[in-house]
Amino acid sequence: QKEVEQNSGPLSVPEGAIASLNCTYSDRGSQSFFWYRQYSGKSPELIMSIYSNGDKEDGRFTAQLNKASQYVSLLIRDSQPSDSATYLCALFSGGYNKLIFGAGTRLAVHP
């Protein structure tokens, strides 16, 4: 089992819809979770970090964390074509003392 699993997509949503990106993880001891966005040919940029169970909202983005079920998700409301990118889920592994990335989900928002 991979440490961090994401559906590679592509996830295709119409403009204005809610995009839901999901990520599951295997290390129950993980405490810090991150979502990075990466446009094609560019470097990753941090979208959200979340450390506690529940929801965390920032503008059109909401991160959700459920440690009991070992999943973290990212909701993008009112999706725009400019949101089209690969979204990388990551967690900090205390055991490995490093960030572990998922394979990324490619999101395509079509007009």
Next chain:
Amino acid sequence: DTEVTQTPKHLVMGMTNKKSLKCEQHMGHRAMYWYKQKAKKPPELMFVYSYEKLSINESVPSRFSPECPNSSLLNLHLHALQPEDSALYLCASSLGQGGGANVLTFGAGSRLTVL
């Protein structure tokens, strides 16, 4: 200053060349990282420096040699590379190496092509 600056943006080198990638940050971050990223794959950790000391080496071949001259600078020396080493090389920094301090700021990357 909230940036990580990488030079050069593009590098083409032969298998016998020696070249270096450079990375600089002035955010007061004490952890710096080198990642390698191939197309349609996530970033793959190569090295971590924490407080200017090598903290993690992910069993990277010796043809890649990292150097951290001071807390703001990180270099990656390249020698006798193979065509399969062609990739985007990303530098990143964070406040620290652990837990919530591990929020990475990435540079724009250096696109390396080995002929």
